[in-house]
Amino acid sequence: METMYFVVESIDGDYANLRRTDNESGNTRVVARALLPMEIREGTQLKWEMLQYEIVD
Numbered sequence: 001m002e003t004m005y006f007v008v009e010s011i012d013g014d015y016a017n018l019r020r021t022d023n024e025s026g027n028t029r030v031v032a033r034a035l036l037p038m039e040i041r042e043g044t045q046l047k048w049e050m051l052q053y054e055i056v057d
Helices: none
Strands: 004-012 015-020 028-032 045-049 052-055
Touching: none
Parallel strands: none
Antiparallel strands: 004 015, 004 045, 015 028, 045 052
């Protein structure tokens, strides 16, 4: 399974805009907040692994 790292760029209601930080492409994706940890804020670093997001320090 692939591991990817993101930063929360912005939060728009029930969705968050995430920017990939572990490669040069900087791809973005919109993710439903229900799939993310409740504690996220703009600037929060996330790891996606095994179909789950978790906050990283």
